[in-house]
Amino acid sequence: MDSDGVLAANAAFYRAFAEADLSAMDKLVARDHAVAVIHPGWPVVSGRADVMKTWRTIFAEGPQNVCPVDPEIFAYGDIALVIVYEKTAGIFLAATNVFVREAGDWRLVHHQAGPIPAPAPDAPLM
Amino acid sequence: MDSDGVLAANAAFYRAFAEADLSAMDKLVARDHAVAVIHPGWPVVSGRADVMKTWRTIFAEGPQNVCPVDPEIFAYGDIALVIVYEKTAGIFLAATNVFVREAGDWRLVHHQAGPIPAPAPDAPLM
Numbered sequence: 001m002d003s004d005g006v007l008a009a010n011a012a013f014y015r016a017f018a019e020a021d022l023s024a025m026d027k028l029v030a031r032d033h034a035v036a037v038i039h040p041g042w043p044v045v046s047g048r049a050d051v052m053k054t055w056r057t058i059f060a061e062g063p064q065n066v067c068p069v070d071p072e073i074f075a076y077g078d079i080a081l082v083i084v085y086e087k088t089a090g091i092f093l094a095a096t097n098v099f100v101r102e103a104g105d106w107r108l109v110h111h112q113a114g115p116i117p118a119p120a121p122d123a124p125l126m
Numbered sequence: 127m128d129s130d131g132v133l134a135a136n137a138a139f140y141r142a143f144a145e146a147d148l149s150a151m152d153k154l155v156a157r158d159h160a161v162a163v164i165h166p167g168w169p170v171v172s173g174r175a176d177v178m179k180t181w182r183t184i185f186a187e188g189p190q191n192v193c194p195v196d197p198e199i200f201a202y203g204d205i206a207l208v209i210v211y212e213k214t215a216g217i218f219l220a221a222t223n224v225f226v227r228e229a230g231d232w233r234l235v236h237h238q239a240g241p242i243p244a245p246a247p248d249a250p251l252m
Contacts (some may be wrong), residue, residue: 038209041241072159112240
């Protein structure tokens with residue numbers, strides 16, 4: 001399993017997110033596989049064009065202060081899940097990012113994030 | 127792609143959920159692949175034993191009124207995502223269920239559910 005490649009793709013995802021970099025996100029989102037996204041509080045969005053539209057909408061608000069914490073890889077051949085906490089402005093979320101190997105790169109096919117309670121100060125999360 | 131098999135596994139998941147049937151859930155959760163779960167408002171739980179413990183905790187409260195709506199399959203070979211709305215006691219959630227083919231069956235490796243706003247009355251969701 002190419003754990004480094006998957007973690008690099010996950011890091012690229014959060015970098016694009018933090019920098020509101022639509023072009024970087026466009027490079028990361030898969031082109032040859034079905035894609036979807038579930039942003040917190042949004043309905044399900046599927047199809048590449050509509051998924052990219054959600055990022056355009058979110059990025060129009062400017063850079064996003066989303067910090068990934070404790071990514072964990074769940075590997076299944078050419079598909080990998082990265083399950084990760086997201087810390088943003090005192091709010092905590094948990095996210096599932098699904099990557100697929102496409103043209104030698106790990107590309108994002110799905111992202112779901114949802115709120116979780118803030119962890120206790122001594123919790124392993126932080 | 128074995129869409130019928132994936133949808134049947136997804137339906138079995140919600141049946142086990144609705145009936146608080148721990149034995150049915152135990153049959154459905156993968157044994158040979160890494161598993162995790164993100165219940166709404168819970169931290170990430172990974173590892174089969176701990177994942178099953180979450181279901182035991184939830185099912186201890188009795189049958190769960192969770193109704194799946196509009197499941198959509200995203201297929202990647204022997205891995206399939208089912209993205210689906212969940213309706214429960216007037217609350218709406220969106221969920222990602224990840225299935226892997228294991229010993230000829232589709233088994234659950236990951237489930238994340240998070241709240242979404244109630245859809246408008248004419249929305250396709252309902």
